[in-house]
Every structure is written in structure tokens, then in C-alpha cells.
Amino acid sequence: GAVVSQHPSRVICKSGTSVKIECRSLDFQATTMFWYRQFPKKSLMLMATSNEGSKATYEQGVEKDKFLINHASLTLSTLTVTSAHPEDSSFYICSAFGQGVYEQYFGPGTRLTVT
């Protein structure tokens, strides 16, 4: 199957700093990437949909100015958590979907801890 990578896999940052998470599709062109968040023992929740070359669409309750998403190429989307706070600590997972790919492939996730 198709491969999606995420970097970093784990990050610890101080409150008030910004963190960038990268999501890459390694062997296909991802016209659409999704960003999900998973709190401990909870379901994955969709945060935003990212289409290459256009602005991301955010789910209700997700602040677009806090979670900046850029999908500048068909293989890369980035999520920047700005002015992170401890309540932003979570597991962030991206998925990708694109030309010739009929199912979604997920990255390995990024564990963010804000101290």
C-alpha cells in the first residue's frame, strides 16, 4: 500500500512556543490530506481537510489561527500548532488520499507534549 510519513514522531515543547508537524505522501500524489487529533482513550477527531493549493477547511471548534495548515505541494502538508498550551498535548495523525489511491493511508502520528 501507499506510504505516508510524519515528522517528528514525538515532540516536547514549552507553553507558548510553536511546533510544526510535517506529513508526506512518499509514493503517490496526495490531492487531499486530513489532519486528525486523538486524546487519550478517545476517538480520532477530524481537525481539518487540506487540499493542495487551496486553503484548508476546518471543523467546527478548531481554531484556524491556532492550527495553521499549509498544503503547498502534492506530497507535503504541514500543521503548525501556534502558541501551544498544555491542553494541545495530543496525538496528531495525518492521512492522505489522492490520484489512483482509493483508500486513505495514515501516517504514524506525532505525539505532542506541551509543558
Next chain:
Amino acid sequence: KQEVTQIPAALSVPEGENLVLNCSFTDSAIYNLQWFRQDPGKGLTSLLLIQSSQREQTSGRLNASLDKSSGRSTLYIAASQPGDSATYLCAPPSNSGYALNFGKGTSLLVTP
């Protein structure tokens, strides 16, 4: 909004048993449904994709069925092994696009 419920929430079985995981969803106007496994602290591994025109899909010891009209899907695992221990998630898409919706999953433990 698509709501997903998985039953049971947790399951512990001895190695070798066959088992069935159940999934129900509220919006039956879906074009496909995916089953995933998630190991603790890890991302998702895609197991099976069932198109809306299909009733079943098989991969090795796994068999998934889909009944769109009743909003149900089941994942059947044959001859379970300790390596099957993980959380299993069914994910129908939302009614507005390709994003997937997740329930809390079924946490499976297969004991040797």
C-alpha cells in the same frame, strides 16, 4: 454528522478463537468503509476497504462485511493470534466528503 458505534468496547479471548467485531453507523449513504488497526501509541494500519457495491472483502484471516441499508459492518477474525492484539476501528466517510469518522474502537487482547 456520521456517528460510529463499535461493540464490544473491549474483548479478551484465548489464542485460536474466531471472533466478530461489530460496527454501526448512522448515515448509510456511504461509498465505502475502511477497517483499521491501531497499536498503542501508533498510527493506523489499513486492514480492509469495502466499496459500497460490495458485501464482503477478505484479506488473509480477516473478513469484513458491509450492510449499507442497516448501517452495519462486521469484522471477522479467524484463528486469532496474540499478534492480533490491538484496537480495531471501523471508519465510514462523512456524508460531506472523504474524511473518515471514527468510533472508540474495539480493544482486542488475544492471550497465548
